[in-house]
Amino acid sequence: MPAVSFQNVSKTYASARGELQALKGVSFDIQPGEFFGLLGPNGAGKTTLISVLAGLVRASGGRVLVQGHDVQSDYAAARRALGVVPQELVFDPFFNVREALRFQSGYFGIHHNDDWIDELLQGLGLADKAGANMRQLSGGMKRRVLVAQALVHKPPVIVLDEPTAGVDVELRQTLWQFISQLNKRGSTVLLTTHYLEEAEALCGRIAMLQQGRVVALETTSDLLRQASSNVLRFKTDQALPPGLAAQARVTGRVVQLPAHNAIEVEQWLARAREAGVVAEDVEIRKADLEDVFIEVMERASGQAQKVTP
Numbered sequence: 001m002p003a004v005s006f007q008n009v010s011k012t013y014a015s016a017r018g019e020l021q022a023l024k025g026v027s028f029d030i031q032p033g034e035f036f037g038l039l040g041p042n043g044a045g046k047t048t049l050i051s052v053l054a055g056l057v058r059a060s061g062g063r064v065l066v067q068g069h070d071v072q073s074d075y076a077a078a079r080r081a082l083g084v085v086p087q088e089l090v091f092d093p094f095f096n097v098r099e100a101l102r103f104q105s106g107y108f109g110i111h112h113n114d115d116w117i118d119e120l121l122q123g124l125g126l127a128d129k130a131g132a133n134m135r136q137l138s139g140g141m142k143r144r145v146l147v148a149q150a151l152v153h154k155p156p157v158i159v160l161d162e163p164t165a166g167v168d169v170e171l172r173q174t175l176w177q178f179i180s181q182l183n184k185r186g187s188t189v190l191l192t193t194h195y196l197e198e199a200e201a202l203c204g205r206i207a208m209l210q211q212g213r214v215v216a217l218e219t220t221s222d223l224l225r226q227a228s229s230n231v232l233r234f235k236t237d238q239a240l241p242p243g244l245a246a247q248a249r250v251t252g253r254v255v256q257l258p259a260h261n262a263i264e265v266e267q268w269l270a271r272a273r274e275a276g277v278v279a280e281d282v283e284i285r286k287a288d289l290e291d292v293f294i295e296v297m298e299r300a301s302g303q304a305q306k307v308t309p
């Protein structure tokens, strides 16, 4: 049985400008023990899909099962199997950290949970903050508490919605070490993130969403294999000729061009030179998930419009 099963899920929001179809028939399964990434540009529908999974938003069509439990008709069982770390910092300012975690345990009918609470505090670098009031914690520390809260009932499926948005390197490392450990022990993880290098490093399989549709669903290694094997990168102050501009990803002075081999690299550089473009700091790097993401998004939208993750 899949850990999570999305079956033809659709969601239409009523908005001032009419109806907005945020999800258009999304179907895929996540198997037990997977570390699964859900990627897509802003507005693709990631948070909506996760909100439907968590029972916070009602789907307009289709259904979602968590370990076989329908998130609508069997809400309590589905919710118990899920640990959802929300994007926003929501917390009760009157509790200290340990009290907040005990309270959350009680919500799931779990008493005497201090052994696991201690393990969570330790694993998330919160051990010395157990007695601190939630109000006194920094944003990063609050985020750690949110993760601990989501895990307090030992859910088999962990859902992280952009957990590292705006957090420092140390918290990212602590978080990923701890979540990876839980994943090795058998937990299923569903992660949305705009940090593609994180997704590349952590996720075994990835779904990419665009405008409410799944446009790629593959193992991370298969996705990486699809990419042009290399990328030529250089800096320039000159404008690129149209032939190069159509193929290039340009960020400020930095130009990146897909290149399969040394001949293609030489051809790009020759064309740049002919157009009077002076290339500085030339380097060749391996294609990464960000390159694949951009290729997939451009292919899916059927135009050469540039999309940033």
Ligand SMILES: Nc1ncnc2c1ncn2[C@@H]1O[C@H](COP(=O)(O)OP(=O)(O)OP(=O)(O)O)[C@@H](O)[C@H]1O
Binding pocket: 013, 014, 015, 020, 022, 040, 041, 042, 043, 044, 045, 046, 047, 048, 049
């Ligand atoms: N409550 C709502 N009412 C109306 N429209 C909404 C609502 N929530 C989301 N939307 C719209 O649905 C679409 C999908 O939004 P969603 O937040 O799911 O995307 P996302 O992929 O999570 O984006 P981001 O990466 O920016 O978090 C967007 O066009 C958004 O404006």
